[in-house]
Amino acid sequence: MTSAAVSPASPLADLDQHALRAVHAEISAAYDELKAAGLKLDLTRGKPGSDQLDLSNDLLHLPDGEFRDAAGTDLRNYGGATGLPELRAIFANALRVPVSQLLALGNASLTVMHDVIVQALLHGVPGSERPWGSRQISFLAPVPGYDRHFSIAERYGIRLIPVPLNDDGPDVEAVAALLATDDSIKGMWCVPVYSNPTGAVYSEEVVRALVSLPAADDFRLFWDNAYAVHHLSDERPAPIDVLSLAAEAGNPDRPLIFASTSKVTYPGAGVAFVGGSEANVEWIVRNMAVQSIGPDKLNQLRHVRLLRDEQGLEAHMEKHRAILEPKFAAVAGAFERRLAPYGAGTWTSPKGGYFVSLDVLDGCAKRAIELAAQAGIAVTPAGATFPYGDDPRDANIRIAPTFPPLAELETALDGLCTAILLAETESLLAARD
Incomplete structure (x- = not known):
């Protein structure tokens, strides 16, 4: 041809x-x-x-009969709702989330984002005066963006408001103007490193602005750090500690950080992560308590054995x-x-x-x-x-x-x-x- x-x-x-x-x-x-x-x-x-996928085939036989974590806990049993500390430690630095504020859960970060949205609609988040679902709410959507983010919002009637995505992140002036005039806005979808689909990387200046802009106490940045370790060159952006910047700005609860191993190991059999402020993490753990008695810790142990440490990742x-x-x-x-x-x-x-x-x-x-x-x-x-x-x-x-x-x-x-x-x-x- x-x-x-x-x-x-x-x-x-x-x-x-x-x-x-x-x-x-x-x-x-x-x-x-x-x-x-x-x-x-x-x-x-x-x-x-x-x-x-072949790079992670060792997962198919790991953990080679082992079933205890570093503390000696039998991982075949119930419990361990926050996930293996050893696995959280491997990803904590890349995501810039303290191990104690990072949860390792099921196989899909999209599921975790969906559940956080639903819990917020039903009960509100820390700082909410009432559940999000008690009124029409809106999310800001940097465009072009990730269709599956949009699908969650569309599924639950959350109005999506497009904002331009520049090479260094969302257009801060547009975001500020919308937040100042529309109190229905409760969140914004963010892919801060190698955004889907443009590959944009948020600058520290833009991130500082996003965590500092005047907004409702229950306004959340849904910080999907899906590509934090997915580099294609030696020119690599320094990870931005959005949690520390938000705390410095007086808005510690604003970021909710999501990630997974879906494109690190197996998309269908990986591990999802969510992190945030102590208040946000406590809220998530409390919500999970009626949904699950613990994640698949054996799968998490397999990932620990495969990746070993941050350098192994x-x-x-x-x-x-x-x-x-x-x-x-x-x-x-x-x-x-x-x-x-x-x-x-x-x-x-x-x-x-x-x-x-x-x-x-x-x-x-x-x-x-x-x-x-x-x-x-x-x-x-x-x-x-x-x-x-x-x-x-x-x-x-x-x-x-x-x-x-x-x-x-x-x-x-x-x-x-x-x-x-x-x-x-x-x-x-x-x-x-």
Whole structure:
């Protein structure tokens, strides 16, 4: 299968009508060839590939007959609601949460976030005058953002208010203006390190502002630190201690910190973490007491035996990096080769995380994804990175390069680029007719 290319290439918007029609004809021919190839490729979700999962296969036989923690506790039995201290210690520094204020729970941080939302709706959080669910409440949603965050809010009728996400974090002026004028706002979704999907990293200046802005006592930052250890280069952001900054600002209860090992070990059999102020942690533990008599401590012990310590975690993540770095390089290479010559998109170059954010010509994302799907290439639906699936520009496409083998990824990216170029030439021709 060949790639569409016109030489010399020029930005599509700069071409005269005759040249644009010529490009459209050539790309249409390449697209027909793409469809005829009968591809079945998937770029929809940020899942680890099989070779990444293989890195944690020792979990399948660990803990080798052991079933006691460092204190000698029999982990096969009930109890231990806060999780193994040894495992919490491995992740405490990366998350900047004291071990005593970090809980190790079940296999999914999304479940923990969901439960915290539901408990807040039913009972309120520390500082609440009444349960959140007693009135219409709202959450701020930095965009583009994570669709599963939005889904939790949408499921329970929480109004989502988009705010722009910059390279250094949410637009603080926009957040401040909304907090000052809308007392229904009770939370904000945050992915502070390698945000999904842009790869943005919050700066200390922005974090200081977020924990200091005037807001209700029960306003919470849902601090999803999902990618805190998922680096793709040696250029690594220093972890920001949001708990200490919030305490300094007089708002110690504002951050609720979430993370998991889903993309460290096994997504279906990992460990979720939640941390916060002493008051928040006590509130979470009290709520959990009627839900569970303890997490899967044997699975937590398996993770302790696999990762061993903080240095072992870093070494394990370097193995992930060796697998993922070429895939992210393939994304950049494909877009530079296929899209850049035509001015057909802008994209992020993340230093970590699991995604690349691509913006195409306004009004073209849905059409490009539709064309890709017809050619057997599944891509995250257009609009997924915005609340209610509504991207007002119809421009953003989330690229998830981690799951396919490299050769399949390269084929899928090349085909997606063909679909994007076809969608953009169609749009420009239609606008001129």
